[in-house]
Every structure is written in C-alpha cells, then in structure tokens.
Amino acid sequence: MYDDSRTNMSKQIHTPEGDTMLSSVRNACLVLKSFRLTSPELGITEISKLTRLPKSTVYKLVATLSAEGFLEKNPVSGRYRPALPLFEMSQSVLHRIQLTEEALPFMRTLAQQSGETVMLSLYENGEVIWILKIDGPYALKVYSEVGRRNPAYAAASGKAMMASMDRKELDRLFALPWHPVTPKTNIDKAAVRKELEIIRNIGYATQFEEIDEGIASVAAPIFDHLGRPAAAVLVAGAVTRFKKETLKTLGALVRKTALEISRHLGYNTKS
Amino acid sequence: MATTLTSVRNSLRILKLFVDHRQTLSLTDIATKLGTAKSTAFRLITTLEKEGILKRDKETGRYTLGLGLVEPGMSFYIHNTLVQIAKRHLRELLRRTNETAYLFIPHHANAICLESVETHHVLRASIRKGSRSPLIASVCGNTILASQDRRTWHAHIRQYLESTDSYTITRHISMVQRLMQIRSTGYAFYTEYDNPDLRTIACPFFSPSGHILGAIAVTGPTQRLDVSQEKQLVAAVTKTAQRIGAALLKHVQSESRFEEVY
Numbered sequence: 001m002y003d004d005s006r007t008n009m010s011k012q013i014h015t016p017e018g019d020t021m022l023s024s025v026r027n028a029c030l031v032l033k034s035f036r037l038t039s040p041e042l043g044i045t046e047i048s049k050l051t052r053l054p055k056s057t058v059y060k061l062v063a064t065l066s067a068e069g070f071l072e073k074n075p076v077s078g079r080y081r082p083a084l085p086l087f088e089m090s091q092s093v094l095h096r097i098q099l100t101e102e103a104l105p106f107m108r109t110l111a112q113q114s115g116e117t118v119m120l121s122l123y124e125n126g127e128v129i130w131i132l133k134i135d136g137p138y139a140l141k142v143y144s145e146v147g148r149r150n151p152a153y154a155a156a157s158g159k160a161m162m163a164s165m166d167r168k169e170l171d172r173l174f175a176l177p178w179h180p181v182t183p184k185t186n187i188d189k190a191a192v193r194k195e196l197e198i199i200r201n202i203g204y205a206t207q208f209e210e211i212d213e214g215i216a217s218v219a220a221p222i223f224d225h226l227g228r229p230a231a232a233v234l235v236a237g238a239v240t241r242f243k244k245e246t247l248k249t250l251g252a253l254v255r256k257t258a259l260e261i262s263r264h265l266g267y268n269t270k271s
Numbered sequence: 272m273a274t275t276l277t278s279v280r281n282s283l284r285i286l287k288l289f290v291d292h293r294q295t296l297s298l299t300d301i302a303t304k305l306g307t308a309k310s311t312a313f314r315l316i317t318t319l320e321k322e323g324i325l326k327r328d329k330e331t332g333r334y335t336l337g338l339g340l341v342e343p344g345m346s347f348y349i350h351n352t353l354v355q356i357a358k359r360h361l362r363e364l365l366r367r368t369n370e371t372a373y374l375f376i377p378h379h380a381n382a383i384c385l386e387s388v389e390t391h392h393v394l395r396a397s398i399r400k401g402s403r404s405p406l407i408a409s410v411c412g413n414t415i416l417a418s419q420d421r422r423t424w425h426a427h428i429r430q431y432l433e434s435t436d437s438y439t440i441t442r443h444i445s446m447v448q449r450l451m452q453i454r455s456t457g458y459a460f461y462t463e464y465d466n467p468d469l470r471t472i473a474c475p476f477f478s479p480s481g482h483i484l485g486a487i488a489v490t491g492p493t494q495r496l497d498v499s500q501e502k503q504l505v506a507a508v509t510k511t512a513q514r515i516g517a518a519l520l521k522h523v524q525s526e527s528r529f530e531e532v533y
Contacts, residue, residue: 021278029322035343040350068283082347090344091401147345
C-alpha cells in the first residue's frame with residue numbers, strides 16, 4: 001500500500017559521472033532513508049529492493065552504518081533498524097524549526113475548534129514532511145506521525161503549497177515520476193493542475209484517502225514575509241466525518257488559521 | 272571499495288559532529304574536526320546536502336541538519352519498545368507530581384532522553400526528547416552511572432574534571448561519595464549541575480537480568496520540589512521505575528523478545 005516514491009525521486013539527483021566515492025555516500029543516504037515510519041525494520045533484501053542497489057552493495061553499506069552506530073540489528077528478527085543517533089538527529093532538527101513554536105498556539109486553537117488532528121507540514125524536494133502534530137478530541141490512531149514523508153501531490157498540505165509555489169519548483173515537481181500511495185491517489189498530472197486552480201480560488205486543498213485509507217484532510221498554505229509558501233497547516237480525520245458541509249467549515253477554519261500564522265510570520269495580506 | 276567506504280564513514284562522522292555539537296558548522300569547522308582537506312569535506316557535504324540531510328544557510332553559509340533523516344529517526348522512536356511501555360507510566364508520574372517526568376537511557380558517556388512529558392507550570396524544567404547530558408554531570412546520568420562498576424566511575428570522573436580544568440582530589444572523592452550514596456539508597460535527590468534552581472529525583476530501572484537500562488526522573492524548581500517532599504517524590508519515582516521494569520519483564524515473557532529491549 002505504501003509506494004516508495006521517495007526512492008524514485010532521489011534518482012533525480014546527479015552526482016558527477018564516475019565519482020564512485022560520492023555515489024557510495026549517496027547510496028548510504030538512500031539506505032538510511034529506506035527506514036520509514038511504516039517500515040521500521042528491514043532486511044538486506046528489502047533494502048536492496050527499495051533502493052534498487054545490488055545486495056552486495058547494501059550489505060557493505062549496512063555493515064558500515066551499523067559499525068558507526070547509525071543502524072542496529074534486531075537479534076530476534078535478524079533485520080536492521082535505525083539506532084539512537086538518528087533519533088537524536090531528528091529531535092535536534094525538529095526542535096530547531098522555529099516555525100513549530102510560532103505556529104503551536106494557533107494550531108492548538110484549531111484542534112479545539114475542529115475536534116480533529118491538526119498537523120504542520122513542510123515541503124522539500126517533491127515531498128511533504130509532517131513536523132508537528134496536535135491531537136484533537138477525536139484523535140486518530142493512524143500513522144499520522146511526526147517525521148512521516150509523503151509525495152506532495154498526494155497530500156492536502158502538499159497540494160496547498162503547490163498551488164502557490166514558484167513556477168520553477170512546480171515544473172520540477174511535475175517532471176518527476178508520480179506513483180500512487182493508495183489506490184485513490186490521483187496521479188493524473190493534468191487533473192492535479194486543474195485541482196491547483198481550484199485550490200488557488202478557494203484557499204484550501206483537500207485529500208480523500210490518497211495517503212491512508214479511511215483518512216481525509218484539509219490544508220491551507222502558510223506564507224513567509226516574502227509571500228512564499230513556507231509550510232502548510234492541515235486538519236485530518238476519518239473520511240466519514242469530512243462531508244460536504246463540514247468540509248466548507250473546516251476549509252474556512254484551516255484557511256483562517258494559516259493566515260493568522262502567516263501574519264504572525266510577517267506576511268502582508270496585500271502582497 | 273576501501274576508499275568508497277572511507278568516504279561513507281567520513282560522511283557519517285560529519286553527521287556525528289552535528290549530533291555532538293548541536294549547532295551550525297562552517298566548512299572550515301567540519302574539515303578541521305574531520306581532519307581532511309577542505310575540498311574533500313566540501314564534496315561530502317555537498318552530497319549530503321543534495322540528499323536533504325544537511326542544509327546550508329544561504330546568508331551565513333553555515334551548515335545544519337536538514338529534514339532528510341527525520342523520518343528514520345522518528346521511526347526509531349515510534350517503534351521503540353521502551354518508549355511505548357514508558358509513555359503511560361510517565362504521564363501517570365506527571366499527574367502525581369505535577370512536574371516534568373522523563374526517561375533517560377545510557378549511550379556511551381552520555382544519557383539520552385527517550386521520552387519526556389512536561390508540566391504546564393509556567394516555571395518548569397524543560398527536558399526535551401533526544402537531548403543528552405553527560406553521565407557524570409547530570410543527576411539522571413549519575414543515577415545510571417551509580418549502578419555501573421567503580422572503574423567506570425573513576426574514568427568518568429577524571430575525564431570530566433580534567434576537561435573542566437577543575438580536577439582536585441576533593442572533588443573526585445565527593446563525586447564518588449555521591450555515586451555511592453545513590454547506589455546504596457537506590458535513588459538520587461539533588462539539585463542539577465547546570466542549574467542549581469532545579470532539583471531532580473531519579474531512580475534507575477533494570478532488565479530482568481539486573482542490567483541497567485536507564486533512569487526515570489522528575490525535575491522541577493527547587494521551591495516546589497523541596498526537601499520536605501523528598502519521601503513522597505521518591506516514592507512516586509521509584510514506583511514508576513518499578514512499574515516500567517515489571518512491564519518490560521512482562522513484555523519479554525509474553526513475546527520472548529528480550530533482545531529487542533535495550
């Protein structure tokens with residue numbers, strides 16, 4: 001169900017030809033990145049499939065990553081998993097992002113008002129990453145966890161940011177190969193272009209089971225002082241609760257919250 | 272292959288610099304600490320930057336960690352047995368004491384915070400997940416160190432006091448005394464090393480085979496956590512540590528997965 005589209009995206013990155021030293025560094029990064037919230041433990045064969053690297057290469061890289069303390073072997077399953085230093089790194093990154101602190105009070109209010117799970121999402125290289133989560137009264141037990149990545153075109157927050165993204169980045173994103181995350185993920189690029197038009201008009205984006213079955217979300221972009229999309233705030237909940245009327249109310253709420261955060265960051269509405 | 276793995280190792284050493292130093296680093300900093308030519312460091316950094324693992328600040332030109340490895344790091348946390356077991360007990364401890372409650376585990380010479388639940392008091396101790404403190408210079412770390420062997424104590428004490436240029440026999444002895452005290456009572460109740468306005472109550476917990484796994488602690492302002500409450504606080508923290516130990520044992524027995532737990 002979870003397509004590993006990230007691996008494909010990484011293929012876009014070019015290293016100088018013949019530079020095997022740097023490509024091995026890049027491959028080590030790919031190996032580390034194949035450990036996701038939904039795949040916490042992986043064997044050599046699985047990593048080889050996900051990264052499309054030969055098993056022998058993966059084997060050597062995993063040995064180095066383990067020796068350096070970045071991965072550890074689960075002695076019971078015989079598979080590998082991320083080790084403590086990666087946790088330390090992720091926490092230090094999340095802690096540093098000032099935005100989370102600035103956005104927190106507004107997001108708490110939104111969680112109260114909507115009753116749903118509220119999240120903050122950043123865009124990077126064609127993907128969105130959730131960096132803050134606040135559970136509402138009806139909190140979901142899904143993998144809507146901090147740190148999870150998904151392709152931007154599948155996520156409401158991704159589409160919200162795509163709708164106001166600069167042309168160059170958007171072209172780059174549309175040039176990437178798109179893969180469905182669930183059977184409902186819309187990977188029809190022309191249809192998504194049209195959807196972005198609508199998002200620009202109504203000020204919020206939606207997603208129905210495009211990332212997790214049974215889950216829908218509504219998102220709006222947060223702008224920085226230069227009017228660039230810096231992040232997106234989103235509300236996620238059971239798709240059964242996101243009916244037409246509710247959707248409008250939620251859309252308005254999310255848009256209002258995003259605007260408040262944007263103003264707080266120095267964004268001038270007129271620009 | 273030898274050289275390619277050397278470059279992988281060097282790039283991992285770069286990442287470790289960011290974990291250890293918790294700050295931005297310049298190309299020169301990185302090359303110096305790595306002991307390589309700037310050009311070598313630059314090529315490694317550029318590769319890591321392309322992968323989103325490092326990020327370059329356009330204004331200062333300095334590097335920080337990017338978002339690239341946040342997901343694998345969070346995967347460690349979400350799927351960690353100890354975190355899953357401890358979370359509920361820490362929340363209960365927070366409810367009982369109304370102070371920040373957390374869990375530390377040892378990692379080399381440091382203690383790393385795996386889970387932390389913060390009180391809503393305006394004046395409070397902020398212990399964040401993923402933060403580290405030296406075993407020798409934090410109350411929680413001392414609690415872990417106390418259950419290790421004495422040769423380890425001396426090595427840590429000497430290294431710490433020498434690094435702070437304050438090595439004296441008196442200091443060495445007083446630290447040994449503190450560790451002995453913690454070991455004999457089974458808990459620590461002291462003001463913090465880096466902030467005397469904070470007091471910490473910490474208690475270790477062990478694996479079924481008696482191996483130290485970590486420590487449970489509560490930290491708050493000394494005015495709220497005063498000596499008159501020592502008994503109650505110690506009872507609450509000790510109980511939490513015991514419950515976590517018992518829950519781990521149960522987990523191990525039910526699934527015979529001892530090795531999965533630290």
